Amino acid sequence: MNNQHIKDKIEQIMEQHKVGSLATVQDGKPHSRYMTFHHEGLIMFTATDKDTHKVEEIERNPAVHILMGYDGQGFEDPYIEVEGKAKINDSQEMKDRLWNDYMEYWLDGPQDPSYTILEIHPTNIRLLNVEGEDGPQTYQP
Secondary structure, rough: HHHHHHHHHHHHHHHHOOEEEEEEOOOOEEEEEEEEOEEEEEEEEEEEOOOOOOHHHHOOOOEEEEEEOOOOOOOOOOEEEEEEEEEEEEEEEHHHHEEEEEEEOOOOOOOOOOOEEEEEEEEEEEEEOOOOOOEEEEEOO
């Protein structure tokens, strides 16, 4: 599988699967939670409250890991493992673009001062369980 085909398949998984697990580093150990992701190309975004452990953990160590794509319907469901660097994005433009009414459960709206965006820049992406492939495919942006 060539690099462009791998990238296309990765973006297809990102488009079809919005929920994934985000792991940060807490006291030298992984700390995972489910998050909803959006993407522009391979850059991933997820909304959160500024007063959360994940924000504190990313400020101390920006290394993150994301699993996304497995449907649980069988052993051959394609999925991705994303290693990346996260940063806080407080741009109002991005907050407005990502705002969704379901977020009202946690935040007061796109102007809420507690609302922030985690922006994840992948450093390595592994594509797994692709039909016709013998093993994982790796893409480095």
